[in-house]
Amino acid sequence: MTTRSILLGTALGLTLGGSALADVKIGSLYPFSGPLALLGEESARGLDLAVDQINAAGGLHGEQIVLERGDAVDNNQAIGEARRLISLEGVKAVFGTYSSSRVIAASQVTELAGIPYFELGAVADEVTGRGMTYLFRTNPTAEHMGIAVIDMLVDQIAPAAGKAPEDLKIGIIYEDSSYGTSVAGHEVAHAKERGLNVVLKSGYPANIVDMSSLVLDLKGKGVDVVLQTSYQNDTVLFLQQANEAGYKPMAIIGGGGGYSMQPTADAVGADVIDGIYDVDFTQYAINPDFTPGIETFLEAYRAKYGQEPRSGHSLTNYVGALAVLQAIGEGEGFEPDQIVASVKAMDIPDGSTAAGYGVKFDDTNQNERARMMGMQWQDGKLLTVYPSDAAVAEIRLPD
Amino acid sequence: MTTFLQILLNGLMLGGLFAIVSIGLTLIFGIIKVVNFAHGEFLMGGMFITWLITTQMGLHPYAAVIVVVPVLFVMGALTQRLLIQPLMSARDDHIQIFATVGLSTALINLALLIFGADIANTPPHGLRAPLEFGDLRLLSGQLMIFGAAIVLVVGLELFLKYSQTGRAIRAVAQNRGAAELMGINVNHIYVLTFGLGAACVGLAAVLIAPLYPTSSNIGTYFVLTAFVVVVLGGLGSIPGAFLGALIIGEVDALSGYYIGSDLREAVVFGLFLLILILRPSGLFGARQNLSHLS
Numbered sequence: 001m002t003t004r005s006i007l008l009g010t011a012l013g014l015t016l017g018g019s020a021l022a023d024v025k026i027g028s029l030y031p032f033s034g035p036l037a038l039l040g041e042e043s044a045r046g047l048d049l050a051v052d053q054i055n056a057a058g059g060l061h062g063e064q065i066v067l068e069r070g071d072a073v074d075n076n077q078a079i080g081e082a083r084r085l086i087s088l089e090g091v092k093a094v095f096g097t098y099s100s101s102r103v104i105a106a107s108q109v110t111e112l113a114g115i116p117y118f119e120l121g122a123v124a125d126e127v128t129g130r131g132m133t134y135l136f137r138t139n140p141t142a143e144h145m146g147i148a149v150i151d152m153l154v155d156q157i158a159p160a161a162g163k164a165p166e167d168l169k170i171g172i173i174y175e176d177s178s179y180g181t182s183v184a185g186h187e188v189a190h191a192k193e194r195g196l197n198v199v200l201k202s203g204y205p206a207n208i209v210d211m212s213s214l215v216l217d218l219k220g221k222g223v224d225v226v227l228q229t230s231y232q233n234d235t236v237l238f239l240q241q242a243n244e245a246g247y248k249p250m251a252i253i254g255g256g257g258g259y260s261m262q263p264t265a266d267a268v269g270a271d272v273i274d275g276i277y278d279v280d281f282t283q284y285a286i287n288p289d290f291t292p293g294i295e296t297f298l299e300a301y302r303a304k305y306g307q308e309p310r311s312g313h314s315l316t317n318y319v320g321a322l323a324v325l326q327a328i329g330e331g332e333g334f335e336p337d338q339i340v341a342s343v344k345a346m347d348i349p350d351g352s353t354a355a356g357y358g359v360k361f362d363d364t365n366q367n368e369r370a371r372m373m374g375m376q377w378q379d380g381k382l383l384t385v386y387p388s389d390a391a392v393a394e395i396r397l398p399d
Numbered sequence: 400m401t402t403f404l405q406i407l408l409n410g411l412m413l414g415g416l417f418a419i420v421s422i423g424l425t426l427i428f429g430i431i432k433v434v435n436f437a438h439g440e441f442l443m444g445g446m447f448i449t450w451l452i453t454t455q456m457g458l459h460p461y462a463a464v465i466v467v468v469p470v471l472f473v474m475g476a477l478t479q480r481l482l483i484q485p486l487m488s489a490r491d492d493h494i495q496i497f498a499t500v501g502l503s504t505a506l507i508n509l510a511l512l513i514f515g516a517d518i519a520n521t522p523p524h525g526l527r528a529p530l531e532f533g534d535l536r537l538l539s540g541q542l543m544i545f546g547a548a549i550v551l552v553v554g555l556e557l558f559l560k561y562s563q564t565g566r567a568i569r570a571v572a573q574n575r576g577a578a579e580l581m582g583i584n585v586n587h588i589y590v591l592t593f594g595l596g597a598a599c600v601g602l603a604a605v606l607i608a609p610l611y612p613t614s615s616n617i618g619t620y621f622v623l624t625a626f627v628v629v630v631l632g633g634l635g636s637i638p639g640a641f642l643g644a645l646i647i648g649e650v651d652a653l654s655g656y657y658i659g660s661d662l663r664e665a666v667v668f669g670l671f672l673l674i675l676i677l678r679p680s681g682l683f684g685a686r687q688n689l690s691h692l693s
Contacts (some may be wrong), residue, residue, distance in 0.1 A: 034618060057552075176661050203661035207620045209416070209611070211662075212409040213655030216402055228472035232518055233620070236612050244529045244538060267612045355515040 026083035029096035034073035082106040095113035100124030127309035138320030146186025152374040171223035176203030232258035281312040291348025293354035319355040414648025415545030423599030429635025440506035445604025475597025510615035518612040519537025633681030
């Protein structure tokens with residue numbers, strides 16, 4: 001979008017906004033403080049940018065969108081803030097939330113009040129599929145992550161290494177809270193479907209301080225491919241201890257969290273992380289033809305925040321929010337049932353959003369077109385390598 | 400066989416790590432009879448200072464000991480003087496526990512405010528380099544931790560046994576009233592002891608920082624195990640904490656391999672419960688330590 005069109009849009013928006021009865025209020029519910037604040041804030045920026053874009057283009061039904069922030073620092077506060085947003089601020093919908101446990105708690109309030117809730121970033125299975133009428137999710141889930149990990153291994157990594165996938169010994173390790181456990185469960189199930197040989201499956205607490213026993217176990221069982229679902233500390237610990245024990249499997253495929261972040265690469269060192277794979281939300285080193293609009297997003301992000309995005313969370317939230325807001329704009333109005341009807345009618349094909357996937361809600365209100373991307377750390381950068389239409393680099397095998 | 404020896408070696412190194420974190424905790428408990436729930440956050444604070452010094456000034460992480468140990472000493476002394484001392488006369492001992500829990504939460508959030516939620520990496524300066532003994536491997540940084548833990552245990556024991564101040568500290572631990580009658584300023588001893596305990600964890604922080612990424616919640620990673628170690632060793636016993644740490648380290652490493660990583664916590668805390676039931680005073684603990692609490 002050019003500066004001129006933004007200005008024009010803003011002017012138009014202001015004129016129309018002035019003539020409307022009132023601005024329309026929407027809740028922005030994220031952990032803005034506490035231990036999840038960093039990625040909570042990063043996620044919220046995606047929603048902010050989507051709202052800026054819609055407002056600049058004239059708003060929704062002639063009204064400017066005003067975001068009301070709610071700080072979901074823990075589950076109780078998420079519930080309290082959801083109540084406040086609905087009863088005091090009178091929001092027409094709630095957008096959020098990054099943390100699965102926060103959305104599971106807060107959505108009970110919105111569901112009872114009959115207010116639509118759009119989850120743009122939490123991955124736990126239990127978020128959707130609880131029979132809720134007003135809760136929708138646009139982002140890919142733990143199941144998408146498990147599937148993408150196995151598919152990337154079978155379709156790309158094994159052929160590139162000249163190995164038959166069923167000959168490889170797979171080891172699955174995961175932090176044992178609901179996040180790691182559910183991703184690992186999907187990995188096991190999908191590995192079985194695709195005929196893979198899983199020789200080890202082991203959880204560990206996320207606050208583990210020593211993984212050397214687990215590394216020895218993987219080494220002893222001759223595991224060729226390690227799949228790890230983890231947070232940041234356990235990612236660093238595993239990669240360092242595997243390296244120090246001289247354990248070099250054919251491939252390590254990480255799930256999200258720690259594997260996508262630059263500080264992780266800095267912690268373990270560029271030479272140790274080189275060649276490691278990662279499956280996560282869409283990141284930025286990706287083919288822009290596959291993700292139309294990603295450059296507009298990046299420009300707007302840099303202009304507003306004066307830095308590069310710190311992770312793909314902002315992009316994922318931006319894409320979900322933009323799709324939902326556009327659908328609401330094409331609908332009848334802001335009554336809960338009008339909003340639900342308009343988003344249910346949404347049908348955005350694959351390859352036409354800045355995240356690469358499309359948006360269409362299934363019977364459980366989950367975006368059935370959402371998917372995760374496969375990346376590899378190459379020369380200190382996290383490059384998209386899977387699927388091939390999205391890739392900016394070929395898979396590189398260790399020497 | 401090599402694998403088994405490697406596991407034992409890993410367990411031993413892990414034991415050294417638990418020992419160096421636990422010594423300050425058991426010292427404070429033994430003398431002041433306060434369980435310092437902010438101990439892990441003292442460790443975190445020390446690690447962040449080490450990180451700052453190493454990255455900002457380009458020094459070897461161990462050089463940070465010159466700053467971290469005195470700073471932690473002052474932090475500990477101030478905690479005793481400003482937070483615990485006013486509560487010492489409270490009718491209920493539990494109030495002091497709640498005060499340190501509150502301090503712990505405050506320190507975590509202060510760290511979040513200052514350093515953010517991301518991790519901070521102290522450059523290892525070769526301390527992560529593996530040393531090889533035949534087929535066995537360990538890190539030089541781990542070996543340093545183990546050695547420092549031994550030096551700290553021996554040093555503190557000698558200090559407590561033979562120095563004038565050490566004798567005064569032990570006198571206060573044994574009988575506060577009698578010590579006061581002998582002309583010992585009990586409040587000074589308390590402030591000094593809390594400072595010493597915090598200084599010990601400061602030393603631990605400097606040694607651990609190059610091996611583990613620092614984050615605001617890193618304290619909770621280590622301190623839960625430290626509580627188990629301190630109870631196992633006998634609350635207040637420094638050699639007990641060392642031996643307890645070695646046992647927990649080996650149990651952790653062996654159960655992690657032979658039982659499974661998901662169950663190692665269950666094994667360690669199962670052991671913890673067993674000790675509480677069978678020998679509540681721990682390996683080296685004197686019974687009066689506990690009778691004071693009841």
